[in-house]
Every structure is written in C-alpha cells, then in structure tokens.
Amino acid sequence: MGLSILQPYTLDIAVCSAILAIICLVIAFVALSRSARLKRKFNRLKEITSTADLERVFEETKDAVRRLELKLREAEEHLREVEEALQSKVSTPAILRYNAFSEVGSDLSYSVALVDGKGDGVVITSIYGREDSVTYGKPVQGGDSSYMLTNEERTVIEEALRGAPQSGTTAQIS
Numbered sequence: 001m002g003l004s005i006l007q008p009y010t011l012d013i014a015v016c017s018a019i020l021a022i023i024c025l026v027i028a029f030v031a032l033s034r035s036a037r038l039k040r041k042f043n044r045l046k047e048i049t050s051t052a053d054l055e056r057v058f059e060e061t062k063d064a065v066r067r068l069e070l071k072l073r074e075a076e077e078h079l080r081e082v083e084e085a086l087q088s089k090v091s092t093p094a095i096l097r098y099n100a101f102s103e104v105g106s107d108l109s110y111s112v113a114l115v116d117g118k119g120d121g122v123v124i125t126s127i128y129g130r131e132d133s134v135t136y137g138k139p140v141q142g143g144d145s146s147y148m149l150t151n152e153e154r155t156v157i158e159e160a161l162r163g164a165p166q167s168g169t170t171a172q173i174s
Contacts, residue, residue: 087117094160096152100127111152113160119143123153 100109108128115121126135138147
C-alpha cells in the first residue's frame with residue numbers, strides 16, 4: 001500500500017531524478033575543472049620550491065628591487081643634469097625678415113636670435129642694400145645686449161625667448 005500512493009507520480013519522480021542527475025553531473029564537471037586548475041598552480045609552485053628556497057627567492061627579489069631603485073635614482077640625477085644643460089642651449093632660434101631700405105623692394109634683410117632659456121646668446125643681423133650688404137652679430141645676455149638693439153633685433157630676441165613666432169614675417173628655425 002505504501003508504494004501504490006507514489007504510482008501516479010512515477011513519471012514526475014523520474015523527470016526530477018533525471019534533472020537532479022544532470023545538475024550533479026554539471027557540478028562534478030565544474031569541480032573537476034577547478035581541481036585541475038588548482039593542481040596546475042600547485043605544480044608550478046612545487047617547481048619553484050623544489051628548485052629554490054623561498055627565502056632565497058625573496059632575498060633575490062629584494063636585492064633586485066634595491067638595484068632598480070639605485071638605477072632609478074641615477075636616472076633621475078642624469079635627467080636633472082640634462083635639464084640643467086638644456087637651459088644653456090639654444091632652444092628655439094627665431095628669424096625675422098624685413099625690408100631695411102624702401103628702394104630694395106623685398107624682405108632681403110634679416111635678424112636671427114640664437115638664445116638659450118636664460119636669454120643668453122647672440123643676435124645676428126644682415127642688412128641688404130643695392131650697393132652692399134653688412135652682417136654683424138651682437139652678444140645677448142638676459143634678453144638684452146650691451147650694444148644698441150634695433151626694433152627688429154628686440155622683436156626676434158623676444159620671440160626666441162617665447163618659443164613661438166608672433167608676427168607673420170617671423171619664423172622659428174627647426
């Protein structure tokens with residue numbers, strides 16, 4: 001009598017048992033895959049410990065970090081030296097072409113400023129005329145010269161110090 005009560009539900013019980021079996025099978029595959037992954041990790045760790053002592057590996061790592069920190073400090077010091085050296089190099093030379101004499105009719109005269117970041121360097125000017133041309137240079141310190149500067153020379157020095165041409169006839173030399 002006890003089992004006869006279940007007889008109308010045998011199909012339902014069989015379906016539930018099949019679903020439960022499939023779920024168990026999926027869980028078993030997931031567990032096997034995770035187990036295999038853990039085993040691979042464990043084998044890699046075992047290879048490390050079998051070939052080297054972990055304390056020694058830790059000490060070697062600390063030594064490598066110390067060496068890298070030393071190299072980083074050396075690189076930072078070298079970078080500071082390079083930045084200081086760049087301040088005394090011509091960074092952005094500029095040229096200004098202009099017409100010094102109205103009878104010549106073209107922008108054949110020019111001034112070139114070759115100054116560093118502190119405004120020290122030289123300005124070179126060439127004046128072109130029909131009969132002759134004159135080229136001369138003036139020392140520049142702190143963006144000014146002990147010699148009288150023309151407006152064109154002042155303009156080209158200022159633009160070289162700014163690092164970008166401001167007027168249409170001024171250009172940076174690359």
